[in-house]
Amino acid sequence: APCVSKKAVVKYCAAGAVGGCALAVIALFAAFIIKDSVRTDSDVAYLGLSLYGQIPADEKLYPSAIKRIAIGLSVGEAKKIVFTGSSEKVDTKKIVSDIKKALKDLPSGVNKDLDLVATPDIKNNSDVLLEVKDCDAIYYLVDYDKTSVKEAKAASSEIAKAGRTVSGVIIVNKK
Secondary structure, three states: OOOOOHHHHHHHHHHHHHHHHHHHHHHHHHHHHHOOEOOOHHHHHHOOOOEEEEEOOOOOOHHHHHHHHHHHHHOOOOOEEEEEEOOOOOOHHHHHHHHHHHHHOOOOOOOOOOEEEEEOOOOOOOOHHHHHOOOOEEEEEEEOOOOEHHHHHHHHHHHHHOOOOOOEEEEEOOO
């Protein structure tokens, strides 16, 4: 049997490791591209919409994110604001309730008299379209990495059919 030198073994091991790492990176990249879900502001921009905010899963960061959204809404022009989720997994009612609480805690001088409406998810409830007709602004809450770009685009189109446009997207991260 022919004898293989240590140098050849090391060379082939190194080549195999580099090749294996390259294949792993390519596979991960392909999986990331194929999984067509909303994660970042560039995904939202691809939909032709703007990112209004992100709600983190971290309980320590959650209150400041809610307050940031409340401040943004209070300085805006809209009076009646509708929030709709991408699916029943997005707890729109809780988020809107938390935004209302944050609005009450804001200092005087900002508009706290807003009509915030939490609607069911637009994916399973077409009645949402009745709510959006009479509002000044619509915010679409998407579930981070669970809402597909296709679903988000369909929801935006449904809202457009009602004669409205989505004012902004809020990405909701969950544990």
